[in-house]
Amino acid sequence: MQIEKKEGGRAPEHFVLCDVQTGYSENLLKIFTEKFQGNYRFHLFNDIGKAAEFSKKVSVDIFVAAEEFSREERRKIEAGKRFLLCGTRGRNTGSGEIPLFRYQPADKIMQEIRENEIREGISNGRVRKKKTQDQPPGEEEMRALDHPVRSSERRSRISSETSTKGLIGVYSPVGRIGKTRFAIHLARQLSQKMPVLYLNMEGNAGGSYYFPENPEQNLGDLIYYMRQDGINPGMKISTMAGQSDGMDYIMPMEYEQDVKNVKKEEWMELLDTILEKCIYEAVILDLGDCIEGLYEILRKCEKVYTLYIDEGTALAKIEQYEKNLRASGYGDVLGRTVKRRVGRMRRSGEKQEI
Numbered sequence: 001m002q003i004e005k006k007e008g009g010r011a012p013e014h015f016v017l018c019d020v021q022t023g024y025s026e027n028l029l030k031i032f033t034e035k036f037q038g039n040y041r042f043h044l045f046n047d048i049g050k051a052a053e054f055s056k057k058v059s060v061d062i063f064v065a066a067e068e069f070s071r072e073e074r075r076k077i078e079a080g081k082r083f084l085l086c087g088t089r090g091r092n093t094g095s096g097e098i099p100l101f102r103y104q105p106a107d108k109i110m111q112e113i114r115e116n117e118i119r120e121g122i123s124n125g126r127v128r129k130k131k132t133q134d135q136p137p138g139e140e141e142m143r144a145l146d147h148p149v150r151s152s153e154r155r156s157r158i159s160s161e162t163s164t165k166g167l168i169g170v171y172s173p174v175g176r177i178g179k180t181r182f183a184i185h186l187a188r189q190l191s192q193k194m195p196v197l198y199l200n201m202e203g204n205a206g207g208s209y210y211f212p213e214n215p216e217q218n219l220g221d222l223i224y225y226m227r228q229d230g231i232n233p234g235m236k237i238s239t240m241a242g243q244s245d246g247m248d249y250i251m252p253m254e255y256e257q258d259v260k261n262v263k264k265e266e267w268m269e270l271l272d273t274i275l276e277k278c279i280y281e282a283v284i285l286d287l288g289d290c291i292e293g294l295y296e297i298l299r300k301c302e303k304v305y306t307l308y309i310d311e312g313t314a315l316a317k318i319e320q321y322e323k324n325l326r327a328s329g330y331g332d333v334l335g336r337t338v339k340r341r342v343g344r345m346r347r348s349g350e351k352q353e354i
Contacts, residue, residue: 013061014075015040017052017087020068024102024235031106031239052076064100064114067091076342083113089279103234104249104279105241126171150164164282167271168299171287171294173321174314177307177342183286184210184247186305189248197237197274198249202288203256206286211251215242218251220258226270234277248280256290264293271300295330304337 015032017027029044047053048069055063055077063079067086074097084097091099098116100109138248168190170183180200187198200207201220208214217240220315225236242246253259274283276333285301287294309319318339325333 004323012039014041014058015062016051016060017064018048019066022046027239028106030317035107036110048073100184101279102275103238105238148187164303166302167283167285167300169285169287169298169304172307174308174319177309179307180286182307183284187284189246191280195279196247196282197280198247198284200252200286202292203259203290205252207252215251217251217333220253222250223262232275237278245321260290264296267293267297295328298333305340307340307342309343310341
């Protein structure tokens with residue numbers, strides 16, 4: 001399979017992808033050609049022998065192979081730069097091949113490839129100071145696409161506590177106090193330091209308000225894929241994730257009953273899969289009361305933010321929630337809980353407003 005796009009006068013480089021996972025590789029190549037047209041001629045092979053024959057006829061600039069192929073098979077392909085698609089993060093290939101984590105968004109895979117090319121060009125003195133219109137964006141420009149620059153004021157507000165990795169829960173028994181806005185802001189802050197995924201697990205999340213681009217697939221679709229045999233949920237997450245101001249997110253479910261129908265074991269399996277199979281170092285969980293196994297999920301979190309307001313009814317709800325945790329045997333959750341007071345009270349005549 002060959003997909004060729006040309007743009008401007010610059011000759012595209014030959015980019016060869018060889019993978020045993022046909023569905024994954026076709027989707028990956030489709031995204032590559034949509035976002036990086038004009039820079040490469042893309043060639044897809046599922047048979048590494050045919051890829052080797054092709055490399056004898058054409059000068060391959062970039063070769064990306066799946067780790068399922070043996071080292072001896074991969075060495076038969078002559079290429080300028082060699083990359084290895086790996087199912088685990090941080091793999092040491094030890095063979096001159098640069099590892100690429102398979103289960104991450106396609107544009108991040110390409111970003112690693114492009115940045116490596118730029119570093120190689122700098123070390124060889126091949127980078128031109130003046131860029132023409134058809135040149136690919138540089139390393140700083142690529143980073144800016146995934147992590148838009150924040151103002152100095154926002155950067156200065158990133159505290160040391162946002163270095164926590166793993167699952168980070170945001171939950172409160174008090175409603176209408178800006179919990180989702182807080183969770184999204186926390187995810188965006190943390191994304192300046194590490195890859196972050198935001199999951200809204202509420203029954204009525206209002207996802208279209210926070211993410212108006214509204215991706216077609218949502219958290220319900222991801223749960224459905226996890227229930228099917230032979231479907232790799234890690235790959236699905238990487239292709240479904242949207243991006244917003246540096247963080248990745250999965251669109252929340254549309255119907256509350258769908259959230260209630262997800263079993264506790266399915267939530268646990270999903271969270272384990274994200275931590276083990278995806279690139280994300282932190283996952284922000286925006287939690288609601290209708291989730292089955294809420295206390296188990298809170299216990300699984302490295303840190304839990306509990307928001308409250310300084311008002312009688314709200315404080316009573318917080319006190320009752322803490323008593324319920326202890327009575328149910330989940331008092332250890334309180335040891336990892338950070339209580340955050342939000343809003344402020346002011347008097348307007350005889351009426352108090354938040």
